[in-house]
Amino acid sequence: MQALLQRIGFAAAACAALFIAGCSTAPKGPLGPDGNALPENVVTTAAAYFMPADFNALPAVRPADWTNALTAFRASCTVMGQESLWTKACANAQFATDETAESFFSTYFEAYEVISREKAASPTDTGLMTGYYEPMLRGSRRAHGPYRYPLYGVPEDLITVDLTSLHPQLKGLRLKGKVVGNRLVPYDTRREITAKKDVKAPVLCWVDDPVDAFFLQIQGSGRVLLDDGTWMRVGYADQNGHPYRAIGGWLIENAGLTRDEMSMQRIRRWVRENPKRMRELLNTNPNFVFFEERVGMGEADGPLGAQAVPLTPGASVAVDRRYWKLGVPFVTEVTQDNPAMAFARPVIAQDTGGAISGVIRFDYFWGFGDIAGAQAGRQKSRAHAWVLVPRGMKPSDIMMAR
Numbered sequence: 001m002q003a004l005l006q007r008i009g010f011a012a013a014a015c016a017a018l019f020i021a022g023c024s025t026a027p028k029g030p031l032g033p034d035g036n037a038l039p040e041n042v043v044t045t046a047a048a049y050f051m052p053a054d055f056n057a058l059p060a061v062r063p064a065d066w067t068n069a070l071t072a073f074r075a076s077c078t079v080m081g082q083e084s085l086w087t088k089a090c091a092n093a094q095f096a097t098d099e100t101a102e103s104f105f106s107t108y109f110e111a112y113e114v115i116s117r118e119k120a121a122s123p124t125d126t127g128l129m130t131g132y133y134e135p136m137l138r139g140s141r142r143a144h145g146p147y148r149y150p151l152y153g154v155p156e157d158l159i160t161v162d163l164t165s166l167h168p169q170l171k172g173l174r175l176k177g178k179v180v181g182n183r184l185v186p187y188d189t190r191r192e193i194t195a196k197k198d199v200k201a202p203v204l205c206w207v208d209d210p211v212d213a214f215f216l217q218i219q220g221s222g223r224v225l226l227d228d229g230t231w232m233r234v235g236y237a238d239q240n241g242h243p244y245r246a247i248g249g250w251l252i253e254n255a256g257l258t259r260d261e262m263s264m265q266r267i268r269r270w271v272r273e274n275p276k277r278m279r280e281l282l283n284t285n286p287n288f289v290f291f292e293e294r295v296g297m298g299e300a301d302g303p304l305g306a307q308a309v310p311l312t313p314g315a316s317v318a319v320d321r322r323y324w325k326l327g328v329p330f331v332t333e334v335t336q337d338n339p340a341m342a343f344a345r346p347v348i349a350q351d352t353g354g355a356i357s358g359v360i361r362f363d364y365f366w367g368f369g370d371i372a373g374a375q376a377g378r379q380k381s382r383a384h385a386w387v388l389v390p391r392g393m394k395p396s397d398i399m400m401a402r
Contacts, residue, residue, distance in 0.1 A: 038051060071315065137212045153204055158201075161177070211271055242287045244355050306350070317332075318356050318365070328387060329387075330348075330388065332386075
């Protein structure tokens with residue numbers, strides 16, 4: 001019996017020792033995606049943790065991609081170069097060369113790995129990168145023959161209400177609607193707009209394919225080859241205020257398609273195979289985009305992004321403006337399995353979009369035309385990101401939400 005008690009006492013002491021040891025090694029700081037404590041030098045904001053990173057330890061990037069990113073950053077500097085946040089970097093960007101592009105970024109910026117804490121209980125270093133492009137459509141300035149589908153300008157009865165004046169907590173929030181009688185009501189949905197014959201909006205041109213017109217609204221800008229041989233460039237001007245809904249979800253639920261096979265090309269094929277259900281599919285997205293004609297742009301120029309500078313193929317991304325200021329550089333690393341895709345690129349935040357939601361959420365601009373469209377249509381990649389913060393500044397300085 002005494003031996004048994006000794007064994008029990010030893011076991012209890014061992015358990016107590018383990019308990020004490022467990023307490024002494026409990027993480028003191030915030031936990032990272034792997035459940036371990038983040039380093040003491042991690043920078044915490046409301047939306048993300050920023051873990052300082054050695055620039056030389058970032059994913060390997062081709063010299064040509066650093067040069068491309070430098071070109072895009074210089075474009076951003078034309079609109080933000082006088083802001084104190086960017087003054088030094090923008091001034092020195094003008095003296096960097098193709099050969100010194102990487103050195104420019106490592107000299108004037110500090111790298112931080114981005115860990116999203118949008119879900120406080122489960123921080124993650126993995127986000128999503130999709131792709132977009134500038135499509136080409138065929139159209140006419142007048143309705144005739146196959147040119148029956150209008151690209152609308154901003155309606156005269158569309159009203160935007162900025163809620164900032166009502167309460168400071170509503171800063172950045174806007175309502176879209178129209179006046180009916182003496183009431184402000186939601187503006188028409190896609191279904192209602194496409195069914196009307198008297199939409200109170202100018203028609204910029206008429207195109208020959210309603211699916212092309214739909215995807216133009218998702219991309220935000222494009223070029224129209226007119227029937228007289230000239231080109232028209234159009235870009236986002238406004239939208240009807242209804243939420244964007246991806247039509248791929250409807251196809252998965254109602255048409256038997258799988259998530260893995262979903263792409264722009266697959267959606268187009270389904271429409272060709274099911275033309276009578278085209279409107280049913282497109283109308284599941286109530287959001288509707290209105291355009292403006294973009295004049296004075298060179299043929300080689302990319303479309304204008306939200307920062308009002310031409311986008312650079314392979315270096316411009318759209319981000320969630322609730323979190324990031326435009327002009328911010330990142331190094332991104334993406335992978336995906338089906339279809340296979342993997343690359344590491346430095347990119348500049350120069351655009352935004354209704355479907356871009358999240359701290360580690362990017363839409364990568366592939367360029368103009370069908371080849372770019374094929375790449376964009378198949379991209380749905382896992383993304384890791386390192387934000388580049390001007391030296392002497394804090395990560396919170398380059399964020400909208402702190």
